[in-house]
Amino acid sequence: MPSLRTEVTEITTGLAMLGLGDLDWALAARPPELLGVGEPEWDRLTTARDAGTHTADFARAWDNGLAFLRAADALRSRVPARIEWKGPDRLPLVSDVPADLRVDRVYLVSCKYLSKVLHNLAPAGLFDGGLSGSAAKAGDWFAxxxxxxxxxxxxxxxxxxGTTRREIGEAALLGMPSVAELPERVGDLARSGREVLKATLGRTLPVPLAEAYGGLTRAVAERSADRWSATLGDRAEKERLLWRLLRVGGAPYFVLGASAATAPPMRLRIDTAWDWQQRYRLTAFEVWPEPAGQAVVRWQANVTDREAGEDRSVRGHVEIRWSHGRFSGNPEAKVYLDTPHASVPGYHPLL
Structure with a gap:
């Protein structure tokens, strides 16, 4: 189920597009033109509004929905007949348009608040499969x-x-595993053992493990970058990869949200791949390792903007980490956009 904050931002954005004039009146009316929203969602939104727990989120989403209603690039003050909310359903493919709302079966809208995450997937899906949908099976990437x-x-x-058990004594050992309970090979570690290690290690890694952990993050970053580099292909293949990274696809869509709590609204129109190719040309795409607190792979694309007559770049990074704490859950690759959204080639401010 989506978080309450996600429901507030997405549903309120759609509500504002209906031109109902007042947020509280719109919440009370529960308009049937907004499809996919059930009584439980309406009840949660009404409760949150009355409690004042998401006041800023309601306000930003309402303003973004009104801006979309009035924009020349979008509805041009024409009230839509239907708006569909996607809700908790997941996208069937990683390359699909990340739409949360569909307006009159035509306009696709992504509501993106305080997030620079472009993708979150199994590392093989990116480093071996290039976000194409192949080689995406989850597994232990570190192994x-x-x-x-x-x-x-x-x-x-x-x-x-073992050292800690000896130092703190038997009286304080409740809940701490013994070495004998853990297999010698990490590949033989059962789920129960992984959960125990996760609880024992906590969020802060003990100092004696820092060197070994640093060796792991360096190796993962370097070899992941090498695997990715080996799959990049020629310029055309790199360009298609960049489109997938930026979620530039076959259908135009819009992004409504905010990149930070105090930042101006983020209202963008996203090019199709056809539009992108008419205006831009990829000149370079590079990846390199940068181990920090965890394994990180940086990526950068250099692009020629034919219309503006200038060169531009877009940057991001990939964090590779255990999905549920150290030794717990298969590693995941979280792809971040570091360039401000409005500066990305193919992302245009909503007019």
Whole structure:
């Protein structure tokens, strides 16, 4: 189920497009033109509005919906006959348009608030499959690209647990595993053991494990970048990859939201791949490792803007990390956009 904040921003954006004049009146009316919103969602929004817990989110979403209603690029003050809310359903493909609302079966709208995340997927889906939908099966990416370093971290973790048990004494051992409870090979670690390690290690890694963890993040970053580089192909293939990264596809859509709590509204029209190719030309696409607190791979695309007669760049990074804490859950690749949205080639301010 979407978070309450997600429901507030997405549904309120759609409500404002109906030109009902007042947010509180619109919430009370529960207009049937807004499809996909059930009584439980309406009740949660009304309760949140009465409680004043999401006042800023309601206000930003309402203003963005009104801007879309009035924009020359969008509805041009024509009240739509129907707006469909996607709700909690997931996109069937990673390359699909990330639409949360569909207006009159034509306009696709993504409501994006305080997030620079473009994709969140299995690392193989990006580094081997290039977001094409192939090689996307989840698995232990760390074991695949850095098995020696992963085992070294696991060995250091087992040693640290043994040392800690000896230091704190038997009286304080409640809930802490013994080394004997953990298999010697990390690949043999069962789900129960992973949960125990996650709880034992916590959010802050013990100092004695820092060197082994650093070795793992460096290896994962370097080898992930190498795997990605090997799949990039020629300029045309890199250009298609950039479109997938930026979610530029076969259908035009709009992004309504905010990039930060105090930032101006983010209202964008996103090009189709056809539009993008008419105006821009990719000149370079590069990836490189940058291990920080976790494994990171940076990416940058250089683009010629034919219309403006200038060169532009767009940058981002990929964080590769365990999905549910150290040793718990398969690693995930979270793709971030570092360039401000309004400066991305193919992203245009809504007029």
């Amino acid at each position: 695949s690209v850095a098995p020696t370093e992963l085992q070294a971290l696991y060995d250091a973790t087992r040693h640290e647990i």
